[in-house]
Amino acid sequence: MSIKIENLTHIYMPGTPFEKKALDDVNITINDGEFNVLIGHTGSGKSTLIQHINGLLKPTSGKILVDGTDITDKSVKMSDIRKKIGLVFQYPEYQLFEETIEKDIAYGPTNLGLSEEEIHNRVKRAMNIVGLDYETFKDKSPFDLSGGQKRRVAIAGVVAMEPKILILDEPTAGLDPSGRDEILYQIKKLQKEYGMTIILVSHSMEDVAKVADKIFVMYNAKCILNGSPEEIFTEVDTLESVGLAVPQVTYLVRKLRERGFDISEKVFTVEQAKAEILKVLGSAKND
Template sequence: MSIKIENLTHIYMKGTPFEKKAIDNVTLEIKDGEFIALIGHTGSGKSTLIQHINGLLKPDSGKIIIDNVDITSKNIKLSNIRKKVGLVFQYPEYQLFEETVEKDIAFGPKNLGLGEEEINSKVRRAMNIVGLDYKKYKDKSPFELSGGQKRRVAIAGVVAMEPKVLILDEPTAGLDPKGRDDILSNIVDLHREYNMTIILVSHSMEDVAKVASRILVMHNGKCILDGEPAKVFKEIDTLESVGLAVPQVTYLVKRLRDKGFNISEDIFTVEQAKKELLKVLKK
């Protein structure tokens, strides 16, 4: 399901001394099945942008066309759009409320009016894909779980509705290294299993490098960079000028190249660096 954003502008507190243009004439297209990373410093406009894609905010001007439907037009039924575009907010575990894991994940599918058998099937599938054993966790209270497990339950609750687009706002925020890796692995599995379009909002260049096939960089409400990780991470000066960076391993590779090591400059994950360095050492 493609997403077309045309000349999108959003202004907070318009007409007041605190007026701020959060989105400034942004135009871009996200194709069906893409894995997008949306990055930018705090206040860059990325959170405002994703709330427009889900229909939570209305733009001051511009259009958002999802599945050939302009969701900014009058009389549009946004509940139908939100069935197709799932949004997982930052720290989604604070939104858990049911007495068991199964009931919490089943809440969304029930609201879609599905039958019990189909709901159960979707809950089981969603729990499996986020790494929660159904029999072990279905009757547990979500409030008894660890932070990482709560995060998985919250993500599974959105995934169980099987949206065509899944937006995740800082899904690894506040987790320990293992929890971060587990959640990222689950998101990659989601993309593969459901073939859904993923939009991942993150501050972590390392996270982005591991999973995304395309990166959008926001700054002052504009999209200033757009491309594959190898292309975007070559723009070190531009990224640093807006308070961002490239993955640490990319800085290491740059230093090694400066010292005369014949290694590829298109390296932005530890795994890529490991393979490249082993090649060099074997020569």
């Protein structure tokens, strides 16, 4: 599903001493099946923006078109929209409540009024997609799992509802490096196997570099940059001016280039840096 946001503005507590403009004339287009990442510091407008896409917040002005339907229109039934747009909040494991993992993941599909067979199939598929073996985990309590496993259960609960768009707010927050990589791998897998449109909110440039098709940079309630990782991460001065940065490995590559190493400047992940450095070493050896 595609999303088009037009001139979106949101003001919290208008007309009071606490009035705050959280979104200021934001225009964004998200294409069907893309992996999109929103980056920006706390208070930049990221969380407010994603809550508009899911219909949890209503704009002060502007439009949100989901597959051509303006979800800000009063005639639109938001319960139907939310079946298509799944939202995973920060630390979703705190929302687990059932006695077994299977029951927790089945909660959402059950509320959709699906048959028992369909619910069972969706639970098994969602667990498989997030890397939890059905037979091994189905009868376990979600509270006996590690932090990363709990988060995968929470994500599986949303995935089992099979939304067309999946929004995740800081899904790797608080996890160790191994847990972060595992969650990102599973989300990327979701995009490919379900053909979902993914919108991920993140502070980590390293995470962004690994998964994004398109990046939107939020600052002071506005979207100030958007484009591919290659396009965004070449805007070093702009990113640094708003307190952001490029991935650490990119700074390393810039230093190596300054010292005369023939390495591509378009390196944003450790894997890309490794390939470039090995290529340079191979060329030096042949010389």
